[in-house]
Ligand SMILES: Cc1cc2nc3c(=O)[nH]c(=O)nc-3n(C[C@H](O)[C@H](O)[C@H](O)COP(=O)(O)O)c2cc1C
């Protein structure tokens with residue numbers, strides 16, 4: 001069973017992660033991990049913090065000469081901003097006065113955090129609830145991503161909308177129509193979306209979105225968005241219907257909903273399917289040149305909690321950023337008075353970054369259920385188990401039904 005934990009406060013010294021359960025001999029380097037960290041930091045509409053940080057993972061254990069050892073992998077990402085916070089975030093008591101924060105921002109974790117943890121300073125809630133933590137997640141999930149790529153499984157994403165600005169043509173319709181060539185890889189999708197500062201697929205759409213973000217910024221407001229995560233190269237049979245917690249879509253939804261500010265996850269056509277006739281949405285099974293195939297992929301690559309072998313398609317909704325430069329109403333807890341919410345350095349939009357984080361978390365879910373199925377202490381053992389299974393699927397079906 002693979003597992004990871006992250007630790008670290010947003011303005012503390014560093015973020016750390018410990019990743020366990022992966023087989024030995026997976027080729028992975030800090031260069032690979034840092035590429036993912038860089039993708040997470042990109043995106044038009046982010047705040048000044050991203051100009052301070054250049055996230056790099058330093059590998060402390062579990063990898064030798066570019067290959068996993070099977071032992072826990074630990075990594076550290078230093079916070080460059082720490083040097084501006086040495087007193088405010090010092091783990092030791094300090095003898096300088098530290099101003100306490102008493103005005104919670106609606107939409108952030110400020111009020112629930114101080115109430116639940118019995119704090120007298122909102123700073124204590126901000127630090128760990130902040131999405132800064134996702135840098136450590138992306139580093140941890142890079143191991144899952146690299147592992148999956150060894151089996152031809154790739155995870156990609158693109159932004160569908162920001163602030164309600166949708167593209168004219170929905171590229172994903174091709175995936176739903178199952179018209180994408182089976183050699184198409186989500187890696188290729190990233191090659192297109194990574195080039196766009198808002199991670200969309202066409203220039204006209206990008207221009208409209210950037211105009212929308214500029215307007216929001218001018219108003220002191222923020223925006224959310226929707227994006228797709230696509231996983232290609234899936235074999236049939238990952239996940240299971242035998243237990244609630246082994247269902248693939250349940251694991252994916254949990255992983256992605258755990259990301260700060262994510263408020264909705266759809267698998268395949270999701271909510272749209274609820275409005276249609278069954279005959280219009282279920283993916284007809286057909287024989288193409290003797291091979292079992294589907295006419296469409298409205299299910300988004302999962303049936304009965306198990307991967308169908310078609311691309312997995314996940315749509316995600318992120319709410320607008322909570323911190324507003326033209327704030328809405330809140331209270332000052334120290335005076336118990338109505339007041340406008342507190343302003344502080346913040347992103348205006350983070351949906352493009354969020355899409356990369358969601359890719360990472362999706363890779364984690366798939367790797368977990370993949371390893372549950374194929375196991376192995378070394379990647380060679382995992383590969384042998386994988387090939388043994390995938391190599392015999394059609395043969396077994398024929399044998400079982402043509403007795
Ligand atoms: C990549 C990313 C960046 C974010 N940046 C900010 C930010 O700069 N300011 C802010 O108020 N919220 C930001 N958020 C959202 C908050 O972290 C989130 O709203 C908060 O932790 C409360 O959690 P909830 O929205 O899930 O309820 C960001 C989220 C993500 C995923």
Ligand SMILES: C=C(O[C@@H]1CC(C(=O)O)=C[C@@H](OP(=O)(O)O)[C@H]1O)C(=O)O
Pocket residue numbers: 010047048049050053129130131132133135260344345346347
């Ligand atoms: C630091 C990151 O995101 C941060 C997430 C965040 C929040 O409230 O979630 C608030 C901002 O932090 P700060 O207050 O330091 O400007 C973002 O920059 C990051 O993604 O690496």
